[in-house]
Amino acid sequence: MRPLAEAQRDVLAAVPPLPVIESPLHEALGLGLARPVLAPHDVPPFTNSAMDGYAVQGADVGSAPVTLRLLEDVPAGYVARARVSPGTAIKIMTGAPMPGGADTVVKVEVTEPEGEGAVRILAATEAGTAVRPAGSDLAAGAPVFEAGERLTPRHVAVLASLGVAPAVRRRPRAAVLSTGDEVLPPDAPVLGPGQIRDTNRPLLISMLERFGAEVVDLGIVGDDAPALRAALAEGAEEADMVITSGGVSMGEYDLVKTILAELGTIDFWKVAMQPAKPFAFGHIDGTPLLGLPGNPVSVMVAFEQFARPALLHMMGCTAVFRPLAAARAAEGWRSDPAKTVFTRVVTEMVDGVVYARRSGAQMSNVLSSLARADAFAVVPVGTGLVEEGDWMTLEMFRSPESRSASEALDG
Numbered sequence: 001m002r003p004l005a006e007a008q009r010d011v012l013a014a015v016p017p018l019p020v021i022e023s024p025l026h027e028a029l030g031l032g033l034a035r036p037v038l039a040p041h042d043v044p045p046f047t048n049s050a051m052d053g054y055a056v057q058g059a060d061v062g063s064a065p066v067t068l069r070l071l072e073d074v075p076a077g078y079v080a081r082a083r084v085s086p087g088t089a090i091k092i093m094t095g096a097p098m099p100g101g102a103d104t105v106v107k108v109e110v111t112e113p114e115g116e117g118a119v120r121i122l123a124a125t126e127a128g129t130a131v132r133p134a135g136s137d138l139a140a141g142a143p144v145f146e147a148g149e150r151l152t153p154r155h156v157a158v159l160a161s162l163g164v165a166p167a168v169r170r171r172p173r174a175a176v177l178s179t180g181d182e183v184l185p186p187d188a189p190v191l192g193p194g195q196i197r198d199t200n201r202p203l204l205i206s207m208l209e210r211f212g213a214e215v216v217d218l219g220i221v222g223d224d225a226p227a228l229r230a231a232l233a234e235g236a237e238e239a240d241m242v243i244t245s246g247g248v249s250m251g252e253y254d255l256v257k258t259i260l261a262e263l264g265t266i267d268f269w270k271v272a273m274q275p276a277k278p279f280a281f282g283h284i285d286g287t288p289l290l291g292l293p294g295n296p297v298s299v300m301v302a303f304e305q306f307a308r309p310a311l312l313h314m315m316g317c318t319a320v321f322r323p324l325a326a327a328r329a330a331e332g333w334r335s336d337p338a339k340t341v342f343t344r345v346v347t348e349m350v351d352g353v354v355y356a357r358r359s360g361a362q363m364s365n366v367l368s369s370l371a372r373a374d375a376f377a378v379v380p381v382g383t384g385l386v387e388e389g390d391w392m393t394l395e396m397f398r399s400p401e402s403r404s405a406s407e408a409l410d411g
Contacts, residue, residue, distance in 0.1 A: 001272040003381070004340045005409045008305060011281055012320070012405050014267060015288050015310045018169040018240065025159055028151050030212030031168035032315035037144040042135035043161050047098045050130040054089040054111060054119055055080075055102035058127020066121045067114050074099065089119055098131060105130035138162070148318030150401070169316040174307075175235030176204045177218035179228065179246040179256060180294065185220065199296045199367060200245035207303055213311060223247075229259050236263070236284035240314060243307055246294035248280040256280065256291045264289070272381065274339040275364035276302040295364035301342050301376070304397055312401060323402040325375070325394045329386050330357035337384040344373035345394065356394060374398060 002010075020034040049055065060068060068089040071082040080090050080099035089106075090099045098105075107130065110123035138144060144162070145155060151166065159166055178201040186197050198220055208215050216239045221231045228247075235242040247256035248269070257280050260266055264284035269291075271279045275298040280291030288310065292302040309320040327347060335341045345356040356377055360369025375394040379386060386392065 001270045001277065001339075002268050004271055004273045004305065007268060007271045007279070007281070008309065009405070009409050010267065011288075011290075011306050011310050012313045014281075014283070015241070015314050016286070017316055018172060018314050020167055021170045022165055023168045023170075025156060025165055028159075028166050028168055029153065029156055031151055031166075031171060032312070032317040033145055033147050033149050033151065033166055034169050034316055035167040036147050037159065037162075037164055037166060039138040039140055039142045039144050039162055040164065041140050041162070043138040044132055044134055044136065047134045048095050048132050049092045049098060049105045050094065050132050051105060051107050052093050053091075053105045053107040053130065054121070055084055055092045055099050056089045056104050056106055056121075056125075057084055057086055057102060058104040058125070058129075060086060060089075061104060061106055061121050061125045062127070064110075064121050064124045067118050068121065070117050070119050091119070103127055103131065146318075148316055150312070150315070150317045150319065152400075169314070171212060171214055172241065172311050172314055173214040173216060173239040174208050174311065175216035175218055175239035175242045176201055176208070177231055177235065177242075177244055178220045179223070179244060180220075181222045183220050183222075183246070200292070200294070200299045203296060203299055204243055204245065204292075204303065207300075207308075211308065211311065223255060225255055225259060228255050229263065232256075232259055232263060232284060232289070236287040236289070239287065241307070241311065242284065242287060242289040243292060243303070244289065245292045245299050248278045248291040248293060260284065260289055260291065272339045273301070273305070274336050274341045276305070276342075277339065279306065281306070293364070296367050297344070297364045297370050300370060304376075304395075305342075309401075309405070313405070317401070318404050319401040320405055321401055321403040321408040323396050323399050324378075325354065325396055327354040327356040327377070327392055327394050329377075329388055329390045329392055330355040332388045332390075333358060333386050335379040335383050335386055337382050340381055341379040341383075342376040342395070343379060343386075344369045345375055345377045346372060347374045347394070354394075356392065 073091040074080045074096045076093045076095040084101035106125045114120040178198045183198045218231045247254045260282045266282040269280045312320040344359045346359045359373040378393045
């Protein structure tokens with residue numbers, strides 16, 4: 001069996017980068033930056049008011065009360081015509097450019113009108129209050145984002161403030177299929193003897209769509225070699241990656257490995273992990289194929305350990321693995337010392353310490369305990385027993401990626 005880290009490293013090394021495109025900002029969410037972003041101008045582009053109030057000279061409002069002559073009213077989007085001089089003020093809205101001569105904004109809550117052309121300042125205000133200088137967020141030419149960062153809504157907002165359409169690697173396409181004569185569509189009203197509904201394809205499609213990939217749905221393919229051969233060839237032609245479930249074990253009807261060997265290459269098969277040991281990786285005409293096991297929890301584990309990092313790597317992202325956290329075992333359990341074991345756990349905080357306990361039965365067909373889980377407890381090779389109170393490592397599969405390949409695999 002291939003050690004897990006070695007298998008992950010081999011997959012990442014074998015998947016090609018996707019082409020670089022100039023993306024409209026509204027289509028860039030979730031993509032990886034192909035080039036660094038530098039600020040083309042200051043943000044904010046001009047010195048402006050941080051609140052609704054009155055632009056004044058700080059020397060006039062160091063003590064209160066004081067009455068100032070009102071020159072004009074400046075809404076956001078407009079520029080004052082007058083210049084503030086000693087004893088005067090300009091009414092200003094949040095975001096409006098600071099008038100010449102003003103260095104302070106007095107918030108409207110501590111003022112009151114005094115006649116038609118004056119304002120009374122009721123509270124002393126320190127000079128420089130509520131003024132946002134030009135470039136105080138980002139200065140022109142400053143580095144904003146590095147290549148390899150994956151664009152979140154927060155990144156998109158910053159790029160919008162700069163008017164930048166980013167250079168990114170294009171959105172990946174993944175072809176998905178389930179295999180097996182026993183597998184029926186999820187909407188099948190009745191199950192016959194020995195039949196099951198397809199959970200793997202909906203699981204994979206949901207994870208891929210949430211990830212932001214384009215999905216090529218190849219459907220359910222029975223244990224029929226010609227049909228499976230045609231489906232895999234179609235997936236390899238239309239997508240950047242083919243992901244199958246089932247058909248990679250030792251059974252007579254496990255055809256994925258056989259057909260993969262016919263159409264392309266098998267780089268490796270079997271990984272020292274649990275669940276998802278019978279994982280196959282290869283290529284068809286240069287398109288990577290990830291052959292996941294048939295049990296649904298194995299599908300999720302294999303997707304998290306191989307497919308998701310590989311897709312992020314293809315997108316040029318630096319962080320490709322989920323974050324890790326430390327926790328103590330709230331209970332003990334046995335583990336297979338020959339494998340890296342991913343145990344589904346729920347977590348709780350007690351007196352500032354995170355505790356993890358198993359979320360239910362751990363067989364690889366039990367989806368309910370996966371739905372309840374917060375994380376995987378990653379039990380390393382060589383550990384046959386987790387004891388109550390032991391410190392352990394959690395892989396937080398509900399959290400975005402934070403670890404690069406070198407951080408995750410070279411330690």
